[in-house]
Amino acid sequence: MNKPHVLLRSDIQNEGIVPMKYNYGFGKTDDEATEEEREEEKQINLAGLADNLYKSATQFRSARDTRYQKRNSKLNIPKHIDYVKVNFLGQFAVKDYFNAWYKHFGLEIVEVTNFGSTILFAVVSDKDQEFQNFLSSIDTLVENAKDGGDRTYSHLIHYIETFELLSSNDIIKTDIEIDGILILKVPELLINSASKDVILQQLFQYLKEHGIKYTYDDGTNILEIYVAPLLDLEEVIDNFDIFLQVTSSRGTLVRPDSFNLAKKEYGFNLINIPDFPTVGIIDSGISFNTPLKPAVIVDENLNITATPVNEDNLDGGQGHGTAVAALASLGSEVITREYLGDFTPYCKLLPIKITDQYSSYLSIIKIVSVLKEAKSRYPEIKIFTLTVSFKEHKKFNENYSNYAYSLDRFAYENDCLIFISTGNNFAAAEQYNRYHLPHFNDESTNLCVPAESLNNMTVGACAESFRNGDFSGISNGREYPTMFSRKGHYNDALLQKGEKKNKLLFKPDMVMAGGDYCLDRFKWVTVEGNASMILLSADSAESFYQNVGTSFAAPLAANVGARIQKLYPSISSSSIKALMLNHCTDKFVYSPDWYKASLIGHGHLIKDEVLFSNENKISLIIEDSLDNDEFKIIPIKLPDYLINEDLKKSNGILKITTTLCFQFLPVKDNQLGYCPVHIAFGFFKNHTHGTILQKEEDIRSKLKTSLPVWSQNARFKTRPIPYSNVQKQSFPVNVNELIDENGIFKLGIHCLVHPQLRPGEDQPYLKGNKFSIAITIEETLKKENLTGKLYDELTAINQVEVLGNLDQEADLDA
Structure with missing residues (x-):
């Protein structure tokens, strides 16, 4: 009971x-241990250290000279900032040495990566004299190593492995494409914020004079520039020293070829739509030409595209957000019942339209702004789905993205939970003709931004499709992770020797059904057999189609989240997440221990047990x-x-x-x-x-x-x-x-x-x-x-x- x-x-x-x-x-x-004990234990190899630092200093000076020569003096920019990336032999004690490094070297910490062993410092032109102390200490250490001298220098440099100037090539991580949006990461300077503001204002004036549109959010320090013919990105990066990274905002919903089931009627209806929880579908809109219409809230204020929120016009009208919305509202039952009969939805649907193309550029600032607007207009909303990811996968141990940071901040400030898909890796179908888990060793199988978000729920895919009959997918069973799912990007083996690791820090959080490939004459396909999922089409002439993807696993998880919210409306989004993960199991899913958590998280949700006690x-x-x-x-x-x-x-x-x-x-x-x-x-x-x-x-x-x-x-x-x-x-x-x-x-x-x-x-x-x-x-x-x-x-x-x-x-x- x-x-x-x-x-x-x-x-x-x-x-x-x-x-x-x-x-x-x-x-x-x-x-x-005391500092003296640590010194004795480490016994610095002065000769080896000097050799590394000499090479770093030589390359640094050359790179800095090149950067200075590229600057355009006609722009009259009054402030400049150099960024120095230092790789340490171990974790750098930020709290202990923040003031010391600024006092002695004029270097302010602006970014911590590699989990503490790589620090990016900033030195403004006003502190160039102090920075010379850094370079002088390097030179003195090198000289002592050569002739056995005992010249004095700052011992703060003893734990440096290498250092380098952050160059324009390091900053620009993408190619410029026509009609694109560039996301520029601006540092948060605690000490030299005034210098940063001066450069920013000069930049804004420069962009206006060149007719280049931009959006800046000072809360997240994200600048988005809309590519224009007059944009000279290299000139911007070479002269305005307030950027740590430039990336493309290209998002993707790319999926394998789908198959039309040729059903001419939908065959189901929605009934009994009382005041249920509302789920935000951050996607391509939800079509009104389907039986979902009675559950859809139309609000054009939640639209950053040029087409209406109640149109899902992707792929010639087949859509994407409509299929996602159906699974979020109706759950797996709509597939097991083959979309026949009357259904009472578990939630109302709020389309938040952020794209109307399968591969398009996404504005983080606009997306977060429209999410805040949705929360303001519908304060009861807690659950969202997001299956539109950036195209590029994350590198091993890469830092958190601007997108993930923005969504984490939104979730914290608004008590919300976004169910984010890991992104799809359909390249797997081109590489193998069998179920091959070692495929996930490759960096290309890492999840896509913003799936590394920690405050939200990241969902990968297992092979279940809820179809009747024997399972015919290529996986070893319905509960096994699919080859197109993506794994977490943390790789402990690549961390510095002796670095502290946290085995509890992994993504995805869980896996849900996403369908599976079938094997037909040594070729992977999605349209044969019963391994793919039956999905609702936005095209009433098509009605349904078959497909697979993590895009369909995330809304199934969100459906359970919405049902929990309906049953227990007073609990927080963190409680919803804790309850769901507490009822996940990995005992049915095999994957090698060394990447098990990074592939399936806490496992598959036992839906029948998470909703009730007995x-x-x-x-x-x-x-x-x-x-x-x-x-x-x-x-x-x-x-x-x-x-x-x-x-x-x-x-x-x-x-x-x-x-x-x-x-x-x-x-x-x-x-x-x-x-x-x-x-x-x-x-x-x-x-x-x-x-x-x-x-x-x-x-x-x-x-x-x-x-x-x-x-x-x-x-x-x-x-x-x-x-x-x-x-x-x-x-x-x-x-x-x-x-x-x-x-x-x-x-x-x-x-x-x-x-x-x-x-x-x-x-x-x-x-x-x-x-x-x-x-x-x-x-x-x-x-x-x-x-x-x-x-x-x-x-x-x-x-x-x-x-x-x-x-x-x-x-x-x-």
């Missing part, structure tokens, strides 16, 4: 908050917040019958699965501190704060020896890991553990702000960092031994609040 999930009132059921302190007796670490299984939601350096304990009370009754076994009588999610205001241009907040949880014995925070080797507070003390480790200060805002754990519960702890387990949560931010960047995160936790507790007894007591007895002894109204869902199911 379906029962509603419950909210655990952690504001009432808690044991207070104390300052957080790591003290687990793991022995001395690098972070506890008498033998309960999901609790915690919504709370912590300030920096706080540790909170929430006791979880478990019923006495688990100890007192004969359950026919004593080990593994329960399974507890827990997922923590939170949204954050991202830190731009800092790959290491992009997620600036560390929030983690752990399950402990029935101990107090003070006991739990003592050395683990002395007290043994961990509930299970098989679990880490914390779901994520923020113990390291000078060389921290990059943080993840999603953490998940699962473990069995034995009767003796319940007896030992008097039926009470302690859930500990703590919060810390990232220790390697630039001065002042930590201020927004010192107070009120919100988080959500989904805890699913279930009896794991044989079916005949299930007690039917867990839900009622657990809710009776804990401070809980029943969420939602199941009557509405029951009406829908009927």
Whole structure:
């Protein structure tokens, strides 16, 4: 019997908050060693260091001379900025050395990449004298290495591996195409912001004089320039020193050839459209010439194209957004029922039209602006779908894109959740004639921007298509990841030796059905057999077509998100995400361990279990917040019958699965501190704060020896890991553990702000960092031994609040 999930009132059921302190007796670490000890351990190879620095200095001076010669003095630009990219031998301590590098060398940190081992510095023309100290220190070290001299110089340079000037060629990452939009990344200078503003104003005047249209958003520091005949991009980049990167905004919906099913009538209708949640379909519009019309909200204010939002004119009228909208509103049932009969939608549909071509240029500024407009006009909206990605895949360990940053910021500021597809890699069909998972070793299979977004939900594809009959795809089964899906772009093997890694930081978050290729005479096709998906066409003469893609996996996930929102309207978007990931499993999907998470995330969603609890299984939601350096304990009370009754076994009588999610205001241009907040949880014995925070080797507070003390480790200060805002754990519960702890387990949560931010960047995160936790507790007894007591007895002894109204869902199911 379906029962509603419950909210655990952690504001009432808690044991207070104390300052957080790591003290687990793991022995001395690098972070506890003194500076002198570190120096002795490293024993700098002066000769090797000098050789690298000499080469870097020679090439730097040559590149700088070339850059200066290219400048056009007639432009009369009063300020100039040089950017120096320094690769360090290990992680650079941003917080500790920000002021030192500026004081001694005139170098201001503007970007952190390679998870802390590569720093881009800026030096304005006013600080050229201080910068000479940097070059002089390099020269002196080289001279000492040559003749064994003991000349003095700044030892700040000891951990440099190489350095170079950021040249125009480094900045321009794209070819200029006619009618394109260029996205230019502008740095955020904390110290030299006045110099940046002077150059920006000169640039704006230059663009106006040349009749070049542009849009600048000072909130995200993104400048978009619309390509025009008079645009000389090289002149702009050579003279206006406020750009870190220029990229193309070409987006793509490219997919393999589709196949018309030749159905002349749609054969289904929408009925019963009450005040359901609204899902924003960020796509190519939704056609009014389909049965979806009654569920579609038409608002031309949410349109950045030249064609109406209720027209989906892609591919000669077949469309794309219409098929996405059908899956978001009706879910997989519309395919299993072959689009026949009456359907009650799970949501209303709000088309947010951002493209009317399969390959077109996208304006990040306009897209985010129209999303803000949608939230303003329809404040109840939480769920969006986005299946329009940039064309180019991400490079291994590449920094977060402007697009991902903008969407992460939007989601955080508006309590929203965007379901983003990984992008499709249909080149796989041209390379192999079999299911070949090692294909994902290649960088070309990495996800596409903005799928690296952390606050939102990234969805890849498995081979399920919901078609009747035997599975005929090329994958090893319906639940296996497809060859056209894309993997996360993190590659730990390419990081600096000794660099801190975070195995919890991966994408996608999950996989959903996207259909699969079939094999026909050694050629992959999408139109034969039952492996592809049946999709709604915007063309009423066509009605339906067959196809595959991650574009169809994302709206299926969004459909579940919308159903959760309808059932439990009061919970946050982070709680929706936590609940969904808590009910994902990877046990049906095979992929090698070394890229399993990067390919399937937390696995495939078990839709039938995520929506409801039952008498033998309960999901609790915690919504709370912590300030920096706080540790909170929430006791979880478990019923006495688990100890007192004969359950026919004593080990593994329960399974507890827990997922923590939170949204954050991202830190731009800092790959290491992009997620600036560390929030983690752990399950402990029935101990107090003070006991739990003592050395683990002395007290043994961990509930299970098989679990880490914390779901994520923020113990390291000078060389921290990059943080993840999603953490998940699962473990069995034995009767003796319940007896030992008097039926009470302690859930500990703590919060810390990232220790390697630039001065002042930590201020927004010192107070009120919100988080959500989904805890699913279930009896794991044989079916005949299930007690039917867990839900009622657990809710009776804990401070809980029943969420939602199941009557509405029951009406829908009927």
